Amino acid sequence: MLKPQNMQVLQNQKIAQDTFELKLTGPQVQDMTEPGQFLHVMIGEGWEHVLRRPLSITDVEHHVVTVIYKIVGKGTRALTEKKQGDSIDVLGPRGNGFPYQTNEDQHILLVGGGVGVPPLFYLAKKLVAQGNKVTTVLGFQTSSAVFYEKEFQGLGDLFITTDDGSYGHKGLVTDVFERIEKPVDLYYTCGPKPMIKAVTNHLTIPGFMSLEERMGCGIGACFACVCEAADTKDEKGYRKVCQDGPVFPVEEVML
Amino acid sequence: MDLSVKLPGLTLKNPIMPASGCFGFGREFSEFYDLDKLGAIVIKAATKERRYGNQTPRVAETSSGMLNAIGLQNPGVDKIISQELPFLERFDTPVIANVAGSTVEEYIEVASKLSETPGVHALELNISCPNVKEGGIQFGTDPELAATLTRSVKRASNLPVYVKLSPNTSDIKRMALSVEEAGADGLSMINTLVGMQLNLQKGDPLLSNKTGGLSGPAIKPVAIRMIYEVSQVVNIPIIGMGGVTCAEDVLEFLLAGASAVAVGTANFRNPLICPEIIEELPQTLSNYGYNSLEECVGRSWKHVEEQSSVSRT
Ligand SMILES: Cc1cc2nc3c(=O)[nH]c(=O)nc-3n(C[C@H](O)[C@H](O)[C@H](O)COP(=O)(O)OP(=O)(O)OC[C@H]3O[C@@H](n4cnc5c(N)ncnc54)[C@H](O)[C@@H]3O)c2cc1C
Ligand SMILES: Cc1cc2nc3c(=O)[nH]c(=O)nc-3n(C[C@H](O)[C@H](O)[C@H](O)COP(=O)(O)O)c2cc1C
Numbered sequence: 001m002l003k004p005q006n007m008q009v010l011q012n013q014k015i016a017q018d019t020f021e022l023k024l025t026g027p028q029v030q031d032m033t034e035p036g037q038f039l040h041v042m043i044g045e046g047w048e049h050v051l052r053r054p055l056s057i058t059d060v061e062h063h064v065v066t067v068i069y070k071i072v073g074k075g076t077r078a079l080t081e082k083k084q085g086d087s088i089d090v091l092g093p094r095g096n097g098f099p100y101q102t103n104e105d106q107h108i109l110l111v112g113g114g115v116g117v118p119p120l121f122y123l124a125k126k127l128v129a130q131g132n133k134v135t136t137v138l139g140f141q142t143s144s145a146v147f148y149e150k151e152f153q154g155l156g157d158l159f160i161t162t163d164d165g166s167y168g169h170k171g172l173v174t175d176v177f178e179r180i181e182k183p184v185d186l187y188y189t190c191g192p193k194p195m196i197k198a199v200t201n202h203l204t205i206p207g208f209m210s211l212e213e214r215m216g217c218g219i220g221a222c223f224a225c226v227c228e229a230a231d232t233k234d235e236k237g238y239r240k241v242c243q244d245g246p247v248f249p250v251e252e253v254m255l
Numbered sequence: 256m257d258l259s260v261k262l263p264g265l266t267l268k269n270p271i272m273p274a275s276g277c278f279g280f281g282r283e284f285s286e287f288y289d290l291d292k293l294g295a296i297v298i299k300a301a302t303k304e305r306r307y308g309n310q311t312p313r314v315a316e317t318s319s320g321m322l323n324a325i326g327l328q329n330p331g332v333d334k335i336i337s338q339e340l341p342f343l344e345r346f347d348t349p350v351i352a353n354v355a356g357s358t359v360e361e362y363i364e365v366a367s368k369l370s371e372t373p374g375v376h377a378l379e380l381n382i383s384c385p386n387v388k389e390g391g392i393q394f395g396t397d398p399e400l401a402a403t404l405t406r407s408v409k410r411a412s413n414l415p416v417y418v419k420l421s422p423n424t425s426d427i428k429r430m431a432l433s434v435e436e437a438g439a440d441g442l443s444m445i446n447t448l449v450g451m452q453l454n455l456q457k458g459d460p461l462l463s464n465k466t467g468g469l470s471g472p473a474i475k476p477v478a479i480r481m482i483y484e485v486s487q488v489v490n491i492p493i494i495g496m497g498g499v500t501c502a503e504d505v506l507e508f509l510l511a512g513a514s515a516v517a518v519g520t521a522n523f524r525n526p527l528i529c530p531e532i533i534e535e536l537p538q539t540l541s542n543y544g545y546n547s548l549e550e551c552v553g554r555s556w557k558h559v560e561e562q563s564s565v566s567r568t
């Protein structure tokens with residue numbers, strides 16, 4: 001039987017503007033083998049915050065899981081108060097991650113934007129370990145928002161873009177696509193919807209995308225997180241991001 | 256302590272059940288605990304045809320509460336009967352089916368189909384969903400319409416019918432009396448309160464439906480007040496709900512006049528909330544000096560009546 005469990009905070013530190021890296025440990029780390037899955041994280045004690053917050057797994061090493069979150073509202077702000085030794089109630093890992101097990105000796109493109117960057121790191125590590133060549137393109141708003149540049153550099157070619165040009169290439173992630181060594185066999189992308197849209201429009205090779213929707217339960221029971229199936233004749237007509245996703249083949253869901 | 260409760264058509268092991276729409280059709284929560292532990296299972300609203308629901312965002316968080324505008328998404332009554340309900344047959348827990356519609360005819364059709372389905376023990380008429388243009392709320396605010404609907408469904412079904420009342424009305428007692436007179440076997444209350452949250456950056460409503468239904472601990476005092484008022488004037492039992500998060504909240508609902516209690520939003524924060532409450536309930540009741548559920552139900556006003564009759568003599 002599943003149950004939410006307390007995890008211990010090992011570290012919770014700022015790594016970029018409004019961006020924190022949180023390291024947690026607990027028995028459920030051993031189940032966190034699939035990149036792209038998320039943790040449904042309880043905020044605070046008491047009932048002020050009735051909803052958990054979905055945060056992607058950034059990395060897993062030994063008994064430690066890393067999560068990177070950006071402060072965007074009350075819940076993520078409250079998370080910054082957590083100190084080493086505190087506990088956090090975590091439900092998860094939840095959802096279906098990136099399918100990666102069968103890829104070997106391929107050239108794979110990873111495209112991430114903002115808080116869509118974190119899950120790609122664990123994925124990149126897994127792909128490289130399986131003998132794939134990985135090229136990564138990461139988009140941020142501005143130079144102070146950039147994180148994990150060094151970490152990704154160790155895993156293959158890396159391009160960084162910023163909206164304002166204050167770091168890396170100025171412009172959108174898609175602007176650097178022509179500079180990527182060809183051929184590319186497959187891509188994975190995660191980030192804001194407009195970015196995912198642009199990426200999927202640009203690329204004709206097979207791809208997978210990780211989507212964000214506001215969640216209630218995070219386990220498939222409340223229908224808060226649905227998105228429309230791309231196929232108008234689809235039997236259900238929808239997919240639940242929390243249960244069927246968050247990762248989907250790019251042609252499965254309407255953007 | 257004996258926690259069992261007898262309601263029209265239902266024998267509950269205990270007074271705790273999940274609220275409609277917060278538990279899907281049970282499958283997901285069965286991965287967290289044995290659903291046999293529950294007093295009953297209330298499934299998500301069924302309509303005649305499949306409904307896609309509203310665009311996202313469909314939920315927002317508020318202080319000690321949340322807004323939802325799911326829009327009654329469901330696969331339609333036929334699929335619910337063929338694909339969802341069979342899963343629940345393995346449990347020794349009565350199933351209450353939540354029924355919604357846009358017209359009296361739709362309610363009747365859905366209700367009669369569900370009534371013929373083995374494993375459905377009672378109907379809950381959702382005349383109070385605030386999130387769809389045509390989905391019950393017009394029945395939930397007009398006592399005459401609500402009575403007509405109740406009467407029609409009662410005629411079409413041999414199952415006990417619980418009518419789920421909307422708090423978005425000026426006279427909840429009149430609504431309750433009206434559906435009781437029309438033959439309702441029980442009441443469920445309360446559904447969500449209409450609310451809104453704005454997006455500070457864009458300046459517009461955050462939910463795509465603009466308004467949403469407020470639920471969670473924030474609405475508990477409203478639910479308690481309404482159950483307190485209604486239970487004094489009707490003779491049918493009430494399933495109480497609205498912001499329940501612990502055994503003490505359950506006690507408060509019983510004292511207000513509810514005979515059983517449903518837990519909604521709290522399932523999202525803690526998927527194990529229902530079995531945890533069931534386990535704590537006997538100890539909580541005895542901590543406050545109660546030895547049975549019956550002595551709690553409606554005590555908030557019965558107690559006052561007793562005292563005043565004592566002081567009169
Ligand atoms: C599968 C998934 C994985 C995610 N992974 C990450 C990650 O690794 N790092 C990260 O920084 N962020 C991630 N997000 C986004 C993150 O969940 C939101 O930024 C966060 O919930 C905001 O909470 P808040 O209380 O600070 O904001 P508020 O706006 O105060 O939150 C109010 C409500 O809206 C929800 N909400 C607000 N923005 C979003 C959003 N963009 N997506 C989903 N729900 C939202 C909140 O969960 C909460 O229920 C992910 C989202 C999803 C769906
Ligand atoms: C996400 C969500 C979906 C709901 N769907 C339904 C529904 O389909 N039918 C219904 O009668 N009530 C529905 N409700 C209302 C609940 O059953 C309950 O009456 C209300 O939320 C108050 O209880 P709570 O504060 O414990 O959540 C829904 C509530 C929520 C939060």
Ligand code: FES
Pocket residue numbers: 214215216217218219220221222223224225226240241242243
């Ligand atoms: S968040 Fe409840 S169904 Fe996905």
